[in-house]
Amino acid sequence: MADETSIKVSTVARDRLAALAAEQGTTIRRFVEELAADRPTRAEYAQRAEQARAELASLLGTAPSEQAEAKARGLLERLGAHRDPAAA
DSSP: OOOOOOOOOOOHHHHHHHHHHHHHSSSSHHHHHHHHHSOOHHHHHHHHHHHHHHHHHHHHHOOOOOOHHHHHHHHHHHHHHOOGGOOO
């Protein structure tokens, strides 16, 4: 079995985690583990952004400008797809 630890949260947070886990048909433990695994760190987010820039440069022959990136970020934010790990 993997190393284990515990975390302390308020009863309100625990109850919410339990409800969210139940909706997913899982346990709080598994829900929190999946949440942690699915959420990129700032470093991972930056690495993914750099990989995307490199792929675009490969396909388009040039990297998108900072202005184009800002426009795309704005569009994603308006669409509700913004998941900046720094906001956590």
